[in-house]
Structures are given as structure tokens and as C-alpha cells.
Amino acid sequence: MLVDLTEYHRPTEMARAASLLARERPVTVPLGGATALCGGAAVGVEAVVDLGGLELDFIRAESDGLSIGAMTTLQDLVENRATRSFRSGVIAASARSSATRGLRNAATVGGTLAAGGLARADLPVVLLALDARVRVLGLDGQERWLAMAECTDGLPARGIIVEVSVPGPSRSGPGAGGAEPGAPGLPPPPAGAAFMRVGRTVSDPSLVHVAAAVDSVPDGGCAVRLACGGVGWAPVRAVAVEAELRGSDLDDGTVRRALERDLALTPPPSDFRASSTYREAVARVLARRAIRQACALAAGAHPSLGDAG
Ligand SMILES: Cc1cc2nc3c(=O)[nH]c(=O)nc-3n(C[C@H](O)[C@H](O)[C@H](O)COP(=O)(O)OP(=O)(O)OC[C@H]3O[C@@H](n4cnc5c(N)ncnc54)[C@H](O)[C@@H]3O)c2cc1C
Structure with missing residues (x-):
């Protein structure tokens, strides 16, 4: 008030x-x-x-x-x-x-x-x-x-x-400025994004949430931007994972290996809602799923948004 x-x-x-x-x-x-x-x-x-x-x-x-x-x-x-x-x-x-x-x-x-x-x-x-x-x-x-x-x-x-x-993909893609993916007349490069969350209930704040954006890079392969956070855990980019994955074709084995790295510079916090270990484990699972979904969308699958209610 x-x-x-x-x-x-x-x-x-x-x-x-x-x-x-x-x-x-x-x-x-x-x-x-x-x-x-x-x-x-x-x-x-x-x-x-x-x-x-x-x-x-x-x-x-x-x-x-x-x-x-x-x-x-x-x-x-x-x-x-x-x-x-x-x-x-x-x-x-x-x-x-x-x-x-x-x-x-x-x-x-x-x-x-x-x-x-x-x-x-x-x-x-x-x-x-x-x-x-x-x-x-x-x-x-x-x-x-x-x-x-x-x-x-x-x-x-x-x-x-x-x-x-x-x-959009043309400017945000790590290739922006390289092969001019957003140049007039050219279609945007393949790109996909996904967002995943885990909360105690659907309407409760997220204990862990993860977002991934996948873009193609001009010199071949893909690049991903990965962010994770949750209630009491301000969102951070998983830069070490991103660097490891740059230029790869984001196959499941490569993604799994990259996700063994630290997701953030400091571990997620522990509080009454969830321990640091739990959040980190869930973040890795969500990150893998988000990257996989973003790749599928980049390859032409269509997201299901449900109704706008
Ligand atoms: C009972 C309750 C439940 C809530 N549950 C949730 C929830 O489930 N999920 C959730 O996300 N949030 C929740 N909130 C928090 C709140 O609703 C969110 O933070 C909301 O997104 C704030 O947006 P607003 O536009 O109403 O901001 P305001 O209340 O108008 O402002 C919030 C703060 O931002 C500043 N501010 C506002 N606009 C600007 C601007 N353009 N530039 C700079 N500063 C600005 C204000 O000065 C103030 O400090 C809850 C709050 C209450 C009271």
C-alpha cells in the first residue's frame, strides 16, 4: 500500500x-x-x-x-x-x-x-x-x-x-554481421527458441526456469544462448556451455557433455524452496530439453502455444 x-x-x-x-x-x-x-x-x-x-x-x-x-x-x-x-x-x-x-x-x-x-x-x-x-x-x-x-x-x-x-534471428544470431543472414531479400536463417520451467504448482513462481535460443552460424553448425534462473536466483547466461556448443550440430551427446560444465559462475542459491543441488540438477535437465526443443523448432517444427487465456 x-x-x-x-x-x-x-x-x-x-x-x-x-x-x-x-x-x-x-x-x-x-x-x-x-x-x-x-x-x-x-x-x-x-x-x-x-x-x-x-x-x-x-x-x-x-x-x-x-x-x-x-x-x-x-x-x-x-x-x-x-x-x-x-x-x-x-x-x-x-x-x-x-x-x-x-x-x-x-x-x-x-x-x-x-x-x-x-x-x-x-x-x-x-x-x-x-x-x-x-x-x-x-x-x-x-x-x-x-x-x-x-x-x-x-x-x-x-x-x-x-x-x-x-x-530477431538475423541480428541476434552469432552470425549477424558475418554472412549477412538478415540481408534484404534473404530469408532469415533457421532459428528456434524454447522456455521450460519447474514450479511447485503451475501458478507458483518457478523454482528453476531455463530459456534457450538456437541460431545457425555462417561458418557452419549452430550456436545456442542459454539462460537459467528461478525464484531467488537472478537469471544468468551459461556462457561456458554456450562456448562449448558453438559451431556444433547440437546432437544430444555433445549437449549432454557440454552441460556437465558449470551452468553459472556461482552455484544457484539454496533456500526453503529448493537446495542448490536440486536447482542445478533440474536446470541441466531443463537446459537439455530446451535445447532439443529449440533445435526441433529451428528445423521446422511448430510450437504449440495453446490458447491466449
Ligand atoms: C499479492 C502479490 C502477488 C504477486 N505475485 C506475483 C507473481 O506471481 N508473479 C510476478 O511476476 N509478480 C508477482 N507480484 C509482483 C508484481 O506483481 C510484479 O513485480 C509486477 O510484474 C510489477 O509490475 P507493475 O507494472 O505492476 O509494477 P509497479 O507495481 O507499478 O512497479 C514495480 C516497481 O517497478 C518500478 N517501475 C515500474 N515501471 C517502471 C518503469 N517503466 N521504469 C522504471 N521503474 C519502473 C516502480 O517504481 C516499482 O519500484 C506480486 C505482487 C503482489 C502484491
Whole structure:
């Protein structure tokens, strides 16, 4: 509850929003869908800047990827035709499992990323595997693009998340810039993505979630980007596994051997929900399945997204 709230602002210009947020007093924060701010204990927040007047609720299919406005709700991601078809539908699938329908109708992409681990959402692990970038307006009025890896547990500095840009296979593929896979007139290279999760129940936060994105590389073989995380475990890229698999044809034996490496630089945390050993074991199983599914999709299989409810 916003028990200390004394001011509410709904600016229609970004510069005005940034200047309101830059004030030292009253203590002012951005307002997205308000699910965390109103549902949690937002003690000490004296003013909010509602971002709803800034026209940030959009999903645009661009020639080189997908652009998602910060005020887009998680339910919009579930229902939108572009997100349901983009990169095997993993953005729509992870938005859907991030929260219950009631929360998804209000919770925004920007609020979910800014809340970091508090959101307990599945979306960030998928955005990390897809190599997304986040456009942030700093309170000094300067815009910056941050790699998703810098935002996996919230924003590194105060600012307004404006947009998330997710590259398509042509730009995100490790071959981008090499054989010009996305050059005009050429079809996009084979690419697939998959998202897997394990939770205590379907609607419970994920104990472990894994996302894999597979692209072809110009010098032959495939490359995979693999991200894993879970509740209390901010998403990380499994860079050693990725390096081991680069250029291989991702057959099951090679994937199994690569997954014997450490998935993350530090082991996953242990808490009352699951031990570190359990999370790591489950992450390996999910990673293998996700890579296999992403490969199948890259080879032409079609994902089953179910309904958009
Ligand atoms: C009872 C309850 C249950 C919940 N269950 C779940 C759940 O199952 N799954 C889940 O994922 N989450 C859950 N949450 C947490 C919350 O719903 C999510 O974190 C949600 O995604 C937040 O999005 P929002 O748009 O509502 O953010 P808000 O509540 O508006 O804001 C959250 C934080 O982000 C900041 N912020 C908002 N937008 C921006 C922006 N564009 N740029 C910079 N900062 C911004 C705000 O200042 C605030 O600090 C739950 C919360 C409650 C109260």
C-alpha cells in the first residue's frame, strides 16, 4: 500500500517524468501497473509518476526484431500476434507463466523488469536468452541502452525503462554481421527458441526456469544462448556451455557433455524452496530439453502455444 503518498502525477512528456523523478523530496517513484507498489509495503514513497500518459504501451514487429514498450502489460504479451509468433512464442509463453491472469492484466513489462527478483517472473530469463536490450531514460535526461544482463535483478541505477528491444534471428544470431543472414531479400536463417520451467504448482513462481535460443552460424553448425534462473536466483547466461556448443550440430551427446560444465559462475542459491543441488540438477535437465526443443523448432517444427487465456 502507498500509505505515505501525497502526490500523483501523470505527465505526457518523458522529460517532465524524468524531472519529477529526479527530485530529492518528495520521494518519487515510477508507477507502472501498480501491482507491486500497491500490493506490497511501499512505505516511504511520497509521490508517484504514472507512466500511463507516455504512450509506452506498444508492441512493434520491426524488420530486425521486436520492440516492446515499457507499459505493455504481461497479458498483452500473451495475446499479441507478434509476440506469439516471434522466436517460437517464448516471450508470450514466459509472460503467461509469470503471473496469474489478474496480475497480468495490470503488471507491465517495465514494472516487471524494474522489480527484479521481487517480481518472481519468468519473462526476464527469456529476454536474457534472446539477447534483449533495455532502453532507459536516466534521471539526468540521457537515454541509454542496457544489455539485459545488466537488468536481470532490477535496474542498476534509477531511471525510467522506456522500451525493450528483442533482436530477431538475423541480428541476434552469432552470425549477424558475418554472412549477412538478415540481408534484404534473404530469408532469415533457421532459428528456434524454447522456455521450460519447474514450479511447485503451475501458478507458483518457478523454482528453476531455463530459456534457450538456437541460431545457425555462417561458418557452419549452430550456436545456442542459454539462460537459467528461478525464484531467488537472478537469471544468468551459461556462457561456458554456450562456448562449448558453438559451431556444433547440437546432437544430444555433445549437449549432454557440454552441460556437465558449470551452468553459472556461482552455484544457484539454496533456500526453503529448493537446495542448490536440486536447482542445478533440474536446470541441466531443463537446459537439455530446451535445447532439443529449440533445435526441433529451428528445423521446422511448430510450437504449440495453446490458447491466449
Ligand atoms: C499479492 C502479490 C502477488 C504477486 N505475485 C506475483 C507473481 O506471481 N508473479 C510476478 O511476476 N509478480 C508477482 N507480484 C509482483 C508484481 O506483481 C510484479 O513485480 C509486477 O510484474 C510489477 O509490475 P507493475 O507494472 O505492476 O509494477 P509497479 O507495481 O507499478 O512497479 C514495480 C516497481 O517497478 C518500478 N517501475 C515500474 N515501471 C517502471 C518503469 N517503466 N521504469 C522504471 N521503474 C519502473 C516502480 O517504481 C516499482 O519500484 C506480486 C505482487 C503482489 C502484491
